[in-house]
Amino acid sequence: MKISSLFISITLTVSVALTVFSAPVQAQRIKDIANVQGVRSNQLIGYGLVVGLPGTGEKTKYTEQTFRTMLKNFGINLPDNVNPKTKNAAVVAVHAEMPAFIKPGQNIDITVSSLGEAKSLRGGTLLQTFLKGVDGNVYAIAQGSLVVSGFSAEGLDGSQVIQNTPTVGRIPGGAIVERSVMSPFATGDHLTFNLRRSDFSTAKSMADAINDFLGPGMARALDATSIQVSAPRDASQRVSFLATLENVEVEIADESAKVIVNSRTGTIVVGQNVRLMPAAVTHGGLTVTIAEATQVSQPNAFANGQTVVTTDSTIDVAEEDSRMFLFDPGTTLDELVRAVNLVGAAPSDVLAILEALKMAGALHGELIII
Incomplete structure (x- = not known):
């Protein structure tokens, strides 16, 4: 057992709603990932x-x-x-x-x-x-x-x-x-596609896919969102051109490492590229119970006393058992999810742990709370 390994100690409370996105990268059509600039409602x-x-x-x-x-x-x-x-x-x-x-x-x-x-x-x-x-x-x-x-x-x-x-x-x-809106669709020598999710890698991949389909130099990525494509001037030819082009498949780049937490519903979504670095985390549960019992003290029949009410306080302090898990450096998503589900941690507990790991620099990924 390595001392520098990641230890997580979490109190067993209630189950956490943990959703994992780890779908493999797949090719998608251009019409499913981008819009034509100027064509909008x-x-x-x-x-x-x-x-x-x-x-x-x-x-x-x-x-x-x-x-x-x-x-x-x-x-x-x-x-x-x-x-x-x-x-x-x-x-x-x-x-x-x-x-x-x-x-x-x-x-x-x-x-x-x-x-x-x-x-x-x-x-x-x-x-x-x-x-x-x-x-x-x-x-x-x-x-x-x-x-x-x-x-x-x-x-x-x-x-x-x-x-x-x-x-x-x-x-x-x-x-x-009663009136139509002028569209820039049929003007100029180019068509510009705007990605629905900006990403430099996806923009380059889309430009390369179009060039492989139409020929070198037909498309170029302007930035992380826009890809400019040379297009025919004639409107009818442009429609046929776009109808063919929008079905070209593009390899979508992996999303950046993200952990998204919905604090209202307790749902946690962990991206597949999230990694954990060596760290020691302790999260214990302490339960304090105070019970008040009321008793009546009554004197004997022949005594010159008064009936009084007394209070008997009982304070019980209980610390729940913690469970220890061992992770090697660079813990993957699957290992993290398996451990959290096994413990059955509450959403608030998991959120507290993720925030602490992020502040310590042990969580490689963006933590987003919605």
Whole structure:
């Protein structure tokens, strides 16, 4: 037994949820690991009015103002002394995501969310709502009947039952695209792929794979994320070119050594490249139990005493047995996992040990706590 070996002494408490990622490196298609620069979706948002609610709407100042504005657009002006009853209406935020290359006249799904005090949007209908992009231009117009999965019910005594979320609904195909977004896909002499996980080794491997497939000098890695590829100018040829290129397989580089700990769920994920250097770690469990017993002391029948209450305190200190494990320098992931699972350490205990090993410089890997 070597003195410089790694000793870990952990108290047996409860089991730890320990997940291990040690999958072998495999080739993946370019379409699965990278996106084409400039080919992306765009977020749209709008402000609208849902009507036809069965008394589950709201009566607020901004709901009334929105209702008046809608009527004014149709040439109806309500007198200032007339307060419209808007319990059947609710102001909502409407948002959607417009996919890349979508054209005017096509439909997209939308999500409608209550902005005020409406109790439910079930049974409501969204009136014509303009959906704008970040540049302030209108790209789609939404309208239609909502599909709401949640519901709510309230009794006269104030009791209430709510299931799911009744204040959020969707309208499949509820918006018609009115304006398309210009894409740089068909411009320039190059296409640029952006890796979804930046890595210098993967970027170089992808550039080499493309050059092996298309010929030398066709692709070059610009940095840890971007790979630039020469492409034909003609749009139709570029589509065929990309359809073939995105299926080229690339050897993915190993991830850096990481230990990820979810402190809320107790889940620990240890990367396959994590190593431990020689260190001595002691983690003992000490249990202190204090019990209070109450007793009544009563004098004899012929004694001139008083009945009193006494307290008998019992203090028990117990230290749980520890288990010792021997590891050679450069302990691998499998050995570490086997030892921790055998001990059955609690997540908090394992986290404390990992933090101590990291501070001591004995844990070769990045410790990430989420």
